[in-house]
Amino acid sequence: MSEFCDVALPVPLDMVFTYRVLAETTPLVGGRVLVPFRQQRLTGIVVELHDRKPSLAIKSILSVLDLTPVLDDQLLRLGRWIADYYLAPVGEVFRTMLPLSAEFKRAVAYSITAEGRTALHLAGLLGSSARSRRTPEDQAVEFRVLDHLAAQEIAAGQTAQVREESLRSATRVSKIILSGMVRKKWLAREDVSAVRDASRTIKIALLKSADGKLNDNQQKLIETLAASGGRAPIETLQALEVPRTTLTTLVRRGLIEIIEEPAEFAVSRSKPRPSRLEFDFNPAQQAALHRIREAVEARKFSGILLHGVTGSGKTAVYLAGMRAVLEAGRSAILLVPEIGLTPAVAADLHQIFGSEVAILHSALSDKERAQQWHRIRNSEARMVVGTRSAVFAPLADLALIIVDEEHDSSYKQEETPRYHARDVAVVRAKMANAVVVLGSATPSLESYFNAKKNKYTLVDLPDRVERRPLPEVEIIDMRQEFQETGYEQVISRKLAAEIKERLERKEQVMVLLNRRGYSPVVLCRTCGKTLECQNCAIALTHHKREHKMICHYCGYFAPVPKACVHCGSEYVYFLGTGSEKLEELLHGMFPQARIARLDRDTVRGNEDFERTLNALNEGELDVLVGTQMIAKGHDIHGVTLVGVVGADSALGMPDFRAAERTFQLLTQVAGRAGRGQAPGKVILQTYFQDHYAVQYAARHDFAGFYDKELRFRSWMHYPPYSTLANVLIRSSKLDEALQWSGTLGRWFEQTRHEGVRVLGPATAPIMRLKRDYRYHFVLKSPSREKLNTTLRAMLAYASAQKIPRTQVIVDVDALWLM
Numbered sequence: 001m002s003e004f005c006d007v008a009l010p011v012p013l014d015m016v017f018t019y020r021v022l023a024e025t026t027p028l029v030g031g032r033v034l035v036p037f038r039q040q041r042l043t044g045i046v047v048e049l050h051d052r053k054p055s056l057a058i059k060s061i062l063s064v065l066d067l068t069p070v071l072d073d074q075l076l077r078l079g080r081w082i083a084d085y086y087l088a089p090v091g092e093v094f095r096t097m098l099p100l101s102a103e104f105k106r107a108v109a110y111s112i113t114a115e116g117r118t119a120l121h122l123a124g125l126l127g128s129s130a131r132s133r134r135t136p137e138d139q140a141v142e143f144r145v146l147d148h149l150a151a152q153e154i155a156a157g158q159t160a161q162v163r164e165e166s167l168r169s170a171t172r173v174s175k176i177i178l179s180g181m182v183r184k185k186w187l188a189r190e191d192v193s194a195v196r197d198a199s200r201t202i203k204i205a206l207l208k209s210a211d212g213k214l215n216d217n218q219q220k221l222i223e224t225l226a227a228s229g230g231r232a233p234i235e236t237l238q239a240l241e242v243p244r245t246t247l248t249t250l251v252r253r254g255l256i257e258i259i260e261e262p263a264e265f266a267v268s269r270s271k272p273r274p275s276r277l278e279f280d281f282n283p284a285q286q287a288a289l290h291r292i293r294e295a296v297e298a299r300k301f302s303g304i305l306l307h308g309v310t311g312s313g314k315t316a317v318y319l320a321g322m323r324a325v326l327e328a329g330r331s332a333i334l335l336v337p338e339i340g341l342t343p344a345v346a347a348d349l350h351q352i353f354g355s356e357v358a359i360l361h362s363a364l365s366d367k368e369r370a371q372q373w374h375r376i377r378n379s380e381a382r383m384v385v386g387t388r389s390a391v392f393a394p395l396a397d398l399a400l401i402i403v404d405e406e407h408d409s410s411y412k413q414e415e416t417p418r419y420h421a422r423d424v425a426v427v428r429a430k431m432a433n434a435v436v437v438l439g440s441a442t443p444s445l446e447s448y449f450n451a452k453k454n455k456y457t458l459v460d461l462p463d464r465v466e467r468r469p470l471p472e473v474e475i476i477d478m479r480q481e482f483q484e485t486g487y488e489q490v491i492s493r494k495l496a497a498e499i500k501e502r503l504e505r506k507e508q509v510m511v512l513l514n515r516r517g518y519s520p521v522v523l524c525r526t527c528g529k530t531l532e533c534q535n536c537a538i539a540l541t542h543h544k545r546e547h548k549m550i551c552h553y554c555g556y557f558a559p560v561p562k563a564c565v566h567c568g569s570e571y572v573y574f575l576g577t578g579s580e581k582l583e584e585l586l587h588g589m590f591p592q593a594r595i596a597r598l599d600r601d602t603v604r605g606n607e608d609f610e611r612t613l614n615a616l617n618e619g620e621l622d623v624l625v626g627t628q629m630i631a632k633g634h635d636i637h638g639v640t641l642v643g644v645v646g647a648d649s650a651l652g653m654p655d656f657r658a659a660e661r662t663f664q665l666l667t668q669v670a671g672r673a674g675r676g677q678a679p680g681k682v683i684l685q686t687y688f689q690d691h692y693a694v695q696y697a698a699r700h701d702f703a704g705f706y707d708k709e710l711r712f713r714s715w716m717h718y719p720p721y722s723t724l725a726n727v728l729i730r731s732s733k734l735d736e737a738l739q740w741s742g743t744l745g746r747w748f749e750q751t752r753h754e755g756v757r758v759l760g761p762a763t764a765p766i767m768r769l770k771r772d773y774r775y776h777f778v779l780k781s782p783s784r785e786k787l788n789t790t791l792r793a794m795l796a797y798a799s800a801q802k803i804p805r806t807q808v809i810v811d812v813d814a815l816w817l818m
């Protein structure tokens with residue numbers, strides 16, 4: 001048996017840690033262990049068992065948590081790939097891959113020290129005169145804590161640890177005072193975090209009777225199993241006091257198996273509704289399905305880019321493909337964007353796949369997430385549908401991964417590890433010899449480029465179902481509107497007339513304004529300053545209903561100012577329009593209309609979102625106003641007009657993906673019009689009417705946009721012609737941020753990085769965010785290998801310069817350079 005094991009821990013360090021294996025425990029590669037780390041206890045994943053004696057003194061593992069690996073070879077390999085590709089600490093990657101935090105309970109406990117006992121003793125002798133400088137109340141609390149702990153110790157007859165919760169409820173001590181007492185060495189603090197088995201039970205199942213000789217321990221175990229009907233919780237067997245090797249031997253001989261069962265699981269809280277999905281396919285859909293099935297049956301990796309216009313019936317093709325996989329007894333994953341998983345979608349999925357589907361969405365509790373994970377791992381659910389992290393579902397015999405709306409930015413995780421689920425899906429499919437299908441009406445430039453280079457097979461769905469036409473798009477130049485009317489309009493005359501017409505015809509309207517709140521800017525006419533967030537270099541947005549000024553980046557809020565906070569002037573103006581104000585304007589213009597709004601202020605969860613969409617679907621609403629949330633994938637048949645009031649402000653930002661993002665948003669929102677019997681129309685108001693993103697979106701011309709945008713990317717050496725990483729240096733202290741970015745800037749200058757362009761250091765477009773000052777570098781290289789080599793060397797140098805790893809953010813394939 002190996003003496004040591006290397007463990008990947010969820011800490012921001014690019015290394016694994018060696019621990020001694022205890023004689024009575026057998027850790028497994030890919031299984032979890034509980035270990036001491038600095039002053040804490042952490043769970044980590046065993047990545048290697050070995051006998052190489054480390055040079056430093058090492059600690060032993062505290063306990064082994066898993067009898068079977070929680071990450072199989074393929075997922076371990078995938079995790080290592082992510083760590084390597086995105087330069088993320090491997091332990092943090094594994095933590096992201098495993099939604100099992102519910103099985104680990106954090107806790108700390110305190111005990112009184114010799115110094116604490118002395119302090120308590122002296123206080124008793126000298127009275128309150130010895131207790132100087134602190135406030136009497138704080139002192140009283142401190143001695144209450146010491147008293148309590150001393151009493152526990154006397155009662156126990158030995159050192160007694162008291163958990164933080166019970167200590168605090170017994171003495172009403174604050175965390176700050178507790179930390180102060182630990183600093184004074186009156187108290188000892190220890191992490192006593194432990195595993196909680198509530199969400200799973202491990203059972204042992206008897207597979208067959210013995211066909212050879214058994215030793216006494218083995219015999220005892222088998223007999224107990226047989227007596228309890230062939231299955232027993234592991235605790236029952238542990239009570240027999242047989243060594244763990246007995247279990248492992250029996251498993252190896254195929255006599256028993258170890259299974260983990262979730263304690264209980266509720267499928268869904270939503271009530272089922274009749275599915276609207278039609279599996280009556282047109283020839284293009286049939287051809288697409290045929291391609292997918294053929295590829296799956298080949299049992300080797302292939303990638304398919306399914307480019308289907310809005311309303312072309314992509315979802316039905318995905319589900320039919322998955323059903324074929326299920327019938328073949330294999331498994332599949334469907335990834336959907338953040339907002340896509342409403343309870344109604346879940347109900348559809350249950351109707352199609354029954355209990356074979358596991359749905360992983362952001363509203364699940366940690367415990368529910370863990371339960372779903374166990375169902376998937378036990379092969380009870382072989383169809384997995386979920387957002388980003390569902391790409392890590394522990395499925396066996398994976399045949400198909402589908403990424404719906406593959407261009408959607410919610411697939412990119414904006415915290416460590418900064419992986420892109422679409423790209424991870426492609427890599428996982430390769431490892432599993434499976435098929436990956438990327439679907440979108442507006443594929444990302446990267447994916448379309450790959451399809452054009454024959455890395456993926458391009459499958460087109462060029463028509464809407466039932467030959468419905470794409471909507472007609474009319475562009476309204478808002479500068480001209482201003483000249484003709486003499487003042488800044490929110491809703492143009494043309495859009496107002498078209499809305500009126502739809503309301504008279506009892507048809508429905510959607511109006512997009514991609515900005516939350518009432519007014520995005522408060523400006524002082526006297527000193528010219530705006531009202532900014534305390535923590536960010538961002539203007540606060542006026543929210544009228546909440547009567548607050550809110551920061552959309554950190555959540556900070558302030559009262560609505562009556563006078564300028566800088567100079568006291570009363571001439572403060574609320575400028576610009578957000579979705580809240582747009583809704584109010586429409587109410588004023590069409591008092592009879594039933595109007596609702598969909599944005600992050602009106603939607604707290606997917607159920608709110610669905611309630612509003614249902615109301616629209618049932619004809620209980622005439623007009624739906626909202627941010628990009630209204631643009632995503634809904635199929636409402638009564639909408640015949642889509643008004644775009646503001647969706648092009650991104651075109652004015654310093655971001656090379658702005659044109660692509662605008663084109664995608666315009667195309668997606670336009671696609672909401674005319675999905676039923678009546679044809680649709682789109683009124684597109686813009687200040688950038690000559691911009692190609694606007695022009696191509698108006699013509700539904702993806703190929704035209706793609707060619708033009710690709711030429712720009714090629715000239716500017718941006719993806720897909722170049723790999724790119726954003727390196728962000730941040731600190732709450734301005735001089736630290738400056739010093740660190742200067743240090744790294746000099747290093748980039750002095751060290752040769754052939755084939756890598758380094759831009760920066762420059763202040764980040766958002767110079768201050770959540771109290772951090774921010775500087776950044778942008779690195780570009782035609783070679784992924786050279787880019788990552790440079791980044792690795794930079795991180796090593798930063799670490800040698802004592803720049804904390806958490807303050808240097810490396811974002812490989814960054815979507816945002818803000």
Ligand SMILES: [Zn+2]
Pocket residue numbers: 524525526527528529564565566567568569
């Ligand atoms: Zn002012």
Ligand SMILES: [Zn+2]
Pocket residue numbers: 533534535536538551552553554555556770
């Ligand atoms: Zn803020």
